[in-house]
Amino acid sequence: MRVGSWSVLVGLGLVGCGGPVEKEVGDTGEAAVQVQAQACAPSGAVYKVKDILPPNAPLPSPGKPVPDWLTNVQGTLFFASNLYGDRAILWRSDGTSEGTVPVKEFPWPGPGSEGVSDFTPVGNHLFFMAAAPPFGRELWVSDGTGAGTRLVADLEPGSAGASLLYFGQAGDALTFFRRSLGGAGLSLWRSDGTEAGTFQLMDYGAAREVSPRSLGVAGARLFTVSSAGEGTWLWRTDGTAAGTTRVKRVDAGQVSVSGWVLTEAGEGVFVFHDEGPITEVWKTDGTPGGTVRLESFGGHVGLQGTLGGHVYLASTVGEGTALRLSRVSLAGGGKETAVTLPNRYAGEPGAWPFVQQTVRSGGKLYLSVGIGTTGPAPREVSLWATDGTAAGTRELSRGLSTSDEWASPLVDTGAGALVFSTNEGGMGLEPWVTDGTPARTGLIADLSPTGGSRPEAFTRVGGTLFFRAYSNTWGDALWAMPATVACPNQAPPPR
Structure with a gap:
């Protein structure tokens, strides 16, 4: 193999009204490896x-694979085996066969059940959702022992399950959103793993929507809430009622955040798509003064990650002829094209390039880049690595999964x-x-x-x-x- x-096509120039000035760089001269x-x-x-x-x-x-929900809880692995129609089992492992043991079994509650799921670590405890008679699907907590695995609270009394979603940590507590039966009301809750320590922090009512995406910054959890009358606001919570506050309005209309990343300095970056369409890029440290719009782009661009003082975003070039990585300075905006990845299938039916995943590792951004087809599955997915420069951008493999x-x-x-x-x-x-x-x-x-x-x-x-x-x-x-x-x-x- x-x-x-x-060859890599590299665009160097400003992304402005006239578009980027593309510069083609031919064969790097490196021998095939x-x-x-x-x-x-x-x-x-x-x-x-x-x-x-x-x-x-x-x-x-x-x-619903087995094992599933692999989660690190302060040095101990927890996971689930949901044996559909039989039982759902919470496990822990120390990395040995003998130390990989079931913690608690739950009877399978019936058709459509998720089993045990939504694993979220907070301190040395694991929070998760499970159903066990006579309760419906509710919030549970475990310290890794059978005796220490228990129901937190029967939030929806009786056999009806509570509608809990978007779990995350804020301070030393679990935070989550709850919808009332029927889906009308929306509220923010917290839990320390006890019934007394599980309570509502904020009631948002029926007319507001919360973004499913959130990010932890400086011990707090940041998220957006929007409504037709008040627009879209950035919120923060530290897991207390007093520490649950609006930070700043980011748009006068209802928009949904489509991506969050954490910078190397621990700040948050998020993007959302506005009418037009326009993509706005924001940076926040969780304070009103530290929440600023860095840049905007005409059209849809996808947030990929941050590296070396810049945030990187991806968009297609022309009619899918290439994939452009643009970057915006975290110091105060200013955008430019960093690198343009070629599409060797350009012009073929449905052959649009897109990014599946991006991960920062070892001073580089790694991207899995797919090329579409007229069907649901990509025709090819390749792995690229970049340090944000033309010379530091390479294609490493063309054999990634093409499953849809x-x-x-x-x-x-x-x-x-x-x-x-x-x-x-x-x-x-x-x-x-x-x-x-x-x-x-x-x-x-x-x-x-x-x-x-x-x-x-x-x-x-x-x-x-x-x-x-x-x-x-x-x-x-x-x-x-x-x-x-x-x-x-x-x-x-x-x-």
Whole structure:
């Protein structure tokens, strides 16, 4: 398999009324690099922790995989196995087979149930949603023991379940939104895991909408609330009634935030699409004075991430001929084209480029870039790495998942590398690692020689990366690898 020597079109210039001035940069002159299909990790470094599905159990649907909801709670992994029609089980794991044990079982409540879900860590406790007779679906909390796993409060008394959504942490408390039965009322709540410490912070009424996206900044949770009469406001909560306040109005109309990212300095950046269409880019530290509009773009642009004092956004060029990455200064606005990624399928039916995911890792932004078709599935998805410059932008793989229901994960290891899955060489989707250079991009391990293990749900717990992948016996299993996994320099291709 060969990765390298693919040309990159780079646009350098201002994005203004006249559009960017594109400059084409031809072949970089670098020799093609052989990305080896040899295992980068030492033998035994990647291991199966445990098979979770009982032998001959019905295989779960792709929408409710087992294990699911992998979550780090202060150094302990929690996850769920929702065995549809049978039972829902909360698990914990220390990374060993013997230490991977069920914490509590819940009977399956009936058709349409989610099982145990919505895992949210706060301190050394896990909050989640579950149903157990005689209660409906309600809020639960666990310290990882059976005795310490309990109902927080029966918020909707009796067998009816509470409609809770958009969980997040603020201060040392869980915060969430609640809709009244029938969906008319909307309110913000908090919980410390006790019934007495679970109460309403703010009633927003029936005429307001809250954005499902939010971000934690400086110990507080930021979100937007909009209504036809009052426009769209940025709110903050620290988990107390006194600390739940409006920060600033960001638009006179009702708009929904389409993306949040956290800068390297700990500030929030968000975008929303206004009429026109216009995309506005804002920065906030959670205070009125520190909440400012940085820039606006004509048309739809997607927020990708921040790097080195800039926020990066993606948009298509012309009729889908390329994908432009623009950047805006976090210091006070000003926009320019950083790099333009070519579309080798330009002109073919439905071949529009789009970004699936973006992750910041090791001083680079990694993007999985898909090329559309006339159907729901992309024709190709490739992995790109960029430091925001033409010379520092490379395509690393063209073999990411082309499923219309599932995308290859991109995972920051925390050690300067990115873990992803790809089908390079036709081996099936397997875990790979990269530092952003072709020479140090390679297979971690071939976990399923019969056709790909499809690893996903990577979760870092201390120095370990846990994930879900095919068990080679029945369904998926819980796997683990060192978070320090890296690929040594590959041998250059023979000349």
